[in-house]
Amino acid sequence: MNQTEILNQISHLKNISNQEDKLYSILKTYIDIFPVEDAFLYRYSPIGYLCEGVIGLSSSRIINIREERASIKTSPGFIPLLKEKKARFYSGIDLIKLMTSDYIFPSTINSTLVAPLCIGEVIIGFILSYHFEGEPNFDKKLLTTITHFAKFSGGLLDNNEMIGNTESLSKREVEVMQRISWGENTEEIANYLGISNQTxxxxxxxxxxxxxxQNRTHAIAVLLRKGIIG
Structure with missing residues (x-):
C-alpha cells in the first residue's frame, strides 16, 4: 500500500468533527488495514519524555487508558524510535529493552508494534499494538507503510484531541504558563503578578x-511547539 492508497483509506476521517469519534476511527482503520488485533493511542510530551494514555481499541471494544502515564526516558528501545520517527516492531531482547520504561507495557506480551504519530518532525503520540493476526512479517516495506499511516493520522489530530485549542488562551494564561516554563513555582508567579496562589x-x-x-508538563510542551511561549 503506497501513500496515495493510505490517504484514500483515511481521507474520510477529515470530515469527522467529534474528537472521540475521530480517535476511534483512526484506531479502527489502523486495525482494519494492518495485521494487528488491538491499538492503543498515547499522547507524548518531549518534556520528561512523558506518555499519557488516550484511548485503546480491541475487538471493536473501546478501552479507557487515560489513567496510564509513564516516562520513557529510561527505555533504550525508544531512543531510535524518537530519532528516526519510524514504526518499529519489538520482540526478544529488543522488547526487554523497551519494557524497562515504567508500566506502559503489559507484562504478558511477547511482542509489540510502535508507530509514532507526528506533525511535521514533531512526535505528538504513539500507537501501540500487542496482539497480531497469526505471525505477521513486519518487514521494512510494511513498517514503512505503517509509518506513513501514523504520520497522516498525526496531521489529522493537529488542533484536535491530541493538541487542544491554543487560540482560546488569554494573555494572562499564557503569561502564567510562560513563567512556569521558566521554572517558577506558584508562589513566585503569584508574587510577580500580584495575584493569589489560588488565582x-x-x-x-x-x-x-x-x-x-492532564498536567503542566504536557501543556508547556504543546505551547512551546506551537510557539505560544518560548
Missing amino acids: VQQYVKSVLKKLKV
Whole structure:
C-alpha cells in the first residue's frame, strides 16, 4: 500500500468533527488495514519524555487508558524510535529493552508494534499494538507503510484531541504558563503578578482544560511547539 492508497483509506476521517469519534476511527482503520488485533493511542510530551494514555481499541471494544502515564526516558528501545520517527516492531531482547520504561507495557506480551504519530518532525503520540493476526512479517516495506499511516493520522489530530485549542488562551494564561516554563513555582508567579496562589492555580486549570491535557508538563510542551511561549 503506497501513500496515495493510505490517504484514500483515511481521507474520510477529515470530515469527522467529534474528537472521540475521530480517535476511534483512526484506531479502527489502523486495525482494519494492518495485521494487528488491538491499538492503543498515547499522547507524548518531549518534556520528561512523558506518555499519557488516550484511548485503546480491541475487538471493536473501546478501552479507557487515560489513567496510564509513564516516562520513557529510561527505555533504550525508544531512543531510535524518537530519532528516526519510524514504526518499529519489538520482540526478544529488543522488547526487554523497551519494557524497562515504567508500566506502559503489559507484562504478558511477547511482542509489540510502535508507530509514532507526528506533525511535521514533531512526535505528538504513539500507537501501540500487542496482539497480531497469526505471525505477521513486519518487514521494512510494511513498517514503512505503517509509518506513513501514523504520520497522516498525526496531521489529522493537529488542533484536535491530541493538541487542544491554543487560540482560546488569554494573555494572562499564557503569561502564567510562560513563567512556569521558566521554572517558577506558584508562589513566585503569584508574587510577580500580584495575584493569589489560588488565582494562579485557576489559570493553570483553565489552560489544561482548553488544551485537553492532564498536567503542566504536557501543556508547556504543546505551547512551546506551537510557539505560544518560548
